Amino acid sequence: MSGVTPSTTGALALRPKGVRGVFADWGSDQRSFKSASWGKAMMWIFLVSDTFVFSCFLISYMTVRLSTTVEWPHPSEIFALEFNGKKIPLILIAIMTFDLITSSGTMAMAVNYGYARKRRAAALLMLATAFFGAVFVGMQAFEWTKLIHEGVRPWTNPFGAAQFGSCFFMITGFHGFHVSMGVLFLLFIARNVWRGDYDYPEKRGFFTGRKGRYEIIEIMGLYWHFVDLVWVFIFALFYLW
Amino acid sequence: MTVTTETVTPRAATSATEEAKPAEAHGQQHPIVIYLVVWALLFVLSTFSYLVDYFDVHGLARWSLIILFMLLKAAFIVAIFMHMAWERLALVVAILLPPMALMVLMGMMAFEGDYTNSDRYAHFALGTETQIREAPATQAPQVAPRGAEAPVAEKPPASAAPQAPKAEAPAERAPAAAKPVAHRHAAQKPTSGHRMRKHGRSGSG
Numbered sequence: 001m002s003g004v005t006p007s008t009t010g011a012l013a014l015r016p017k018g019v020r021g022v023f024a025d026w027g028s029d030q031r032s033f034k035s036a037s038w039g040k041a042m043m044w045i046f047l048v049s050d051t052f053v054f055s056c057f058l059i060s061y062m063t064v065r066l067s068t069t070v071e072w073p074h075p076s077e078i079f080a081l082e083f084n085g086k087k088i089p090l091i092l093i094a095i096m097t098f099d100l101i102t103s104s105g106t107m108a109m110a111v112n113y114g115y116a117r118k119r120r121a122a123a124l125l126m127l128a129t130a131f132f133g134a135v136f137v138g139m140q141a142f143e144w145t146k147l148i149h150e151g152v153r154p155w156t157n158p159f160g161a162a163q164f165g166s167c168f169f170m171i172t173g174f175h176g177f178h179v180s181m182g183v184l185f186l187l188f189i190a191r192n193v194w195r196g197d198y199d200y201p202e203k204r205g206f207f208t209g210r211k212g213r214y215e216i217i218e219i220m221g222l223y224w225h226f227v228d229l230v231w232v233f234i235f236a237l238f239y240l241w
Numbered sequence: 242m243t244v245t246t247e248t249v250t251p252r253a254a255t256s257a258t259e260e261a262k263p264a265e266a267h268g269q270q271h272p273i274v275i276y277l278v279v280w281a282l283l284f285v286l287s288t289f290s291y292l293v294d295y296f297d298v299h300g301l302a303r304w305s306l307i308i309l310f311m312l313l314k315a316a317f318i319v320a321i322f323m324h325m326a327w328e329r330l331a332l333v334v335a336i337l338l339p340p341m342a343l344m345v346l347m348g349m350m351a352f353e354g355d356y357t358n359s360d361r362y363a364h365f366a367l368g369t370e371t372q373i374r375e376a377p378a379t380q381a382p383q384v385a386p387r388g389a390e391a392p393v394a395e396k397p398p399a400s401a402a403p404q405a406p407k408a409e410a411p412a413e414r415a416p417a418a419a420k421p422v423a424h425r426h427a428a429q430k431p432t433s434g435h436r437m438r439k440h441g442r443s444g445s446g
Contacts, residue, residue: 018330025331035329044336055343059350066354069361076294094291101287105280108322115270218269218324225322229315235287236311240294241304 043219047226050178054230057171058237064163073159075239078150079143093239096139097231100179103132104228107221114193114217122217123194129224130186133179140176144169171234178227189220269324279321286310286317 012034016024026032033041065072076089083091110125147168151158154166197203198212205212290310293303320326325333 015329021329022331022334025329032335033329033332035327036332041332044332048336048339051340052343055340055346059343059347062347063350063354063357066351067357067361069358069365076297090291090294094287097287097291098284101280101283104283104318104322105276108276108280109273112270112273112276222323225318228322229318232311232314232318236290236307240290240307 037215039215039219040222043222047222050226050230054171054174054233057167057174058233061163061167061171061238064167065161068161068163070161072161073157073164075241078147078159079239090239092139092143093235096136096143097235099132099136099139100228100231103129103136104225106132107224111218111221114214117199117214119193119196119199119214122214123190126186126190126193126217126220130183130190133183133186133224137176137179137183140172140179143172167238171238175227175230175234178230182224182227185220185223189216193217269327271324271327275321279317282317283314286314290314 015021015034025034028034031038036044075093079091079093080087080089081091082088106125106128110122110129113119113122113125147157152165152168154169156162157165192198192212193214198214198216201211203212204210287310290307293306293310298306319337325336
């Protein structure tokens with residue numbers, strides 16, 4: 001339990017709360033994020049920048065969809081799958097959504113087990129998260145293949161407004177890339193946790209030369225939940241709208 | 242021995258009080274039940290938003306439900322899974338306020354997109370680009386259900402082979418000739434319903 005906020009452990013409980021706390025923290029002439037370590041704060045700041053990137057994609061999607069005079073393709077029909085000769089609308093995307101939520105759940109539990117020092121359980125849950133992430137990417141690859149075979153291109157498609165293709169490939173491609181990187185990140189951290197790297201003081205990071213902490217699982221989790229969060233917006237705004 | 246225990250006890254006491262205020266100093270460790278409940282909630286909310294599509298809800302109900310479920314899900318993920326609910330307000334403000342600037346961008350681009358759209362309706366020979374390109378392949382399913390009479394009138398020239406390559410690129414830029422303009426005004430009536438729907442969408446973001 002030592003390393004999360006090294007200097008202010010005792011003082012933190014005494015700090016003012018609420019809005020007064022905001023001014024006190026920012027005006028303290030020290031670090032502003034009293035409850036978050038540098039690692040967590042930096043991950044949050046990275047995620048804010050990533051929010052802006054994804055928002056630019058989604059807002060440009062909104063702009064082209066608003067401005068086109070051609071009917072926008074119907075995602076509900078395009079992403080339907082046939083089961084026993086019956087077409088179920090948007091089912092593939094629904095499965096992908098549930099898959100990603102499930103991975104978020106296992107990730108949250110991995111964080112918990114990490115802080116409880118049950119490192120085997122934490123590592124296994126992270127592997128499960130990575131598995132669900134890989135399944136997600138696999139389904140996305142299937143979806144891309146299907147659409148490309150149907151003639152969807154970034155500049156044209158057989159269903160309607162040409163901008164559909166560019167929005168689709170850009171937004172889901174960028175999101176899928178995030179998921180893929182997250183899977184690699186997860187596997188890497190899971191290996192460290194499994195070996196117990198964060199329990200032995202002599203184990204140091206190959207890059208930073210610092211001793212790792214179990215907090216890395218939480219930081220990793222922030223990234224993973226963010227990927228899920230972005231999917232919530234893509235699901236609602238691109239697929240359901 | 243006694244001396245050390247005495248020095249340790251007050252520290253243990255403070256850490257105990259911190260444990261009562263969850264996780265501010267000791268990493269984010271919470272009862273696992275919370276995660277399971279949120280997990281189940283996310284499943285339920287996702288099912289709801291999927292059902293909106295499955296039962297083909299339309300218009301205002303559709304986008305308000307989609308937005309509602311989306312925001313609820315996002316709030317649960319950020320607050321519980323990402324532990325924002327237990328962070329100090331200084332961090333919450335620093336992380337959640339900057340993205341609010343995106344609302345301004347969204348508003349401006351909604352205005353811009355709407356303007357471009359009305360501009361195209363005012364000055365373009367509508368629908369020519371895709372129709373000419375796609376008419377040979379997917380004529381019947383494409384044009385018929387979307388409920389505009391205009392495409393039907395413009396189809397004959399579209400199906401002619403020599404027209405297709407010419408229209409591919411410059412169709413958008415081509416200024417409308419006098420005759421198409423008159424034709425388009427006739428066509429604008431039926432499509433206005435379609436435009437209204439888009440306006441509704443833009444308002445919601």
